[in-house]
Amino acid sequence: MRALLAGIAAAAVVLTVGSTARPSRRPAEPVRSLVDPARLDLRVRVDGWLDRARPTRHRRRRDAQLPDALERLAAALRAGQAIGPALGELAEAVPQPLRDDLEPVARALGGGAPVASALEAWAHRPDASTDVHLVVAALSLGARAGGEVARAVDRVAATLRERRELQ
Secondary structure, three states, rough: OHHHHHHHHHHHHHHHOOOOOOOOOOOOHHHHHOOOOOHHHHHHHHHHHHHHHHHHHHHHHHHHHHHHHHHHHHHHHHHHHHHHHHHHHHHHHHOOOOHHHHHHHHHHOOOOOHHHHHHHHOOOOOOOOOOHHHHHHHHHHHHOOOOOOOHHHHHHHHHHHHHHHHH
């Protein structure tokens, strides 16, 4: 995949820069004629494709980490921790890219924000997936209603694992 992206990037550079090795005896052309619309269009398409590919890869990696993180969170909840402190510790313990998503939640909770509003901010991020929405819904409900939150978190983790197996 990296080789493909490197090849596409190299082609974009070659098409953008063009060939300047040939000396010309013609007078200098105006600057506006140096921009070839076909080259510019290809570069815009390649750049746009790369920009869309990065968040998708990030989202897939993050979603793959969610079940393990939820099991860890459920264990902390069973041990008697509240949701807020358990999420704070989870944000420090999980690897990237899930850490990037959970750190703002932990900072908001550390600043005194309610659990539901900190989680809703995570769900409203542009790269939030349906898996994130499911996790946020379960944790928000658990924070408001109480009860066996650890069991609900375990069920969400199992659901996410089953969804990944079916894909």
